[in-house]
Amino acid sequence: MNELLVGIVGFGYTGRLHLAACRQLPGVRVVAVADNSAEALSQVPSDLKTFRDYRDLLALDIDIVNICLPTAAHAAAACNALRARKHVLVEKPIATTTADARLMMEEAKEAGCLLYTGMTHRFYPEIREAKKRVEEGQIGDVVLIRDSIFESLGFLGGPAWYRSKALAGGGTVLSSGVHLVDRVLWFAGRVPVSVSGFTSNAILGGEVEDSAQMCLGFDGSCFAQITFGWLRESHPLLCDLELTGTRGSLVVHTWQGYEHRSARGVQQYTIYKSESHQEKVLVGLRGEILEFCTAVREGREPWPCVRETNRALRVVEAFYEAAQTGAVVALKGTL
CATH class of the missing domain: 3.30.360.10 (Dihydrodipicolinate Reductase; domain 2)
Structure with missing residues (x-):
């Protein structure tokens, strides 16, 4: 099984849970965390790289970007990650508007990368x-x-x-x-x-x-x-x-x-x-992350697909x- 490298953007309550879930899955390794809060980054385990600007994290050789930011920031962060040719898992809701969600889906199609909304x-x-x-x-x-x-x-x-x-x-x-x-x-x-x-x-x-x-x-x-x-x-x-x-x-x-x-x-x-x-x-987080990582490995659309959850x-x-x-x-x- 090829190891998938993950970067987490946003390290509040949800970001910390995503790190815990990833660390319980074989073949998945979180290597970096980005958050604009120094206090949040102080809670990141010492074996991970940290960044105040998530765009610096996107320069890393990673496979997946896991977005755990406030909802209004999802669209910009996801689109930037997709343009950097990273697969993107974004916390629910995918965005604050369906217009932003459509933009994210268009960017994913253009990049040839997967976009997935976490629905635990x-x-x-x-x-x-x-x-x-x-x-x-x-x-x-x-x-x-x-x-x-x-x-x-x-x-x-x-x-x-x-x-x-x-x-x-x-x-x-x-x-x-x-x-x-x-x-x-x-x-x-x-x-x-x-x-x-x-x-x-x-x-x-x-x-x-x-x-x-x-x-x-x-x-x-x-x-x-x-x-x-x-x-x-x-x-x-x-x-x-x-x-x-x-x-x-x-x-x-x-x-x-x-x-x-x-x-x-x-x-x-x-x-x-x-x-x-x-x-x-x-339990739900491990399930959704495992499904997404399996889809990345197999080159298929994850379940449920982003079009369905966008409804x-x-x-x-x-x-x-x-x-x-x-x-x-x-x-x-x-x-």
């Missing part, structure tokens, strides 16, 4: 097992989906840029919430035709939404409702996906396990035992329009 939820075992049961028809046709996430910003160390419109592009819906939109589309197995909903910043105040309710319509055969919330006070992290089908239902408690409900009763499946939350997150950003973009105007926004033909 696609790789959590509780999510994948539930998806397999849906695909096997164990709950029949999915007709209703409900998803939700409630998290305290203090849980992630409360990075200040999360609440900056200029740096984050949005609030709870665009940050962690884009995972929920992506997995709802994945489980629905089709693209939505409309989106509507509401946003509020009544919990924390500030420039971006801290709570929201999204409704998605899928050609009248399936509907989805997603609830998002940031909480001020300390609170357990909740992230629950409920799928109702014509023959039963599934409830996924992310980072815990899932339940299969049918005429035979309720079957409960516990995935994790005493692992810390960070250890659970690393979630388009839905979020349309949702913000719906929340601002109070209208139902049509999505048919735009995804």
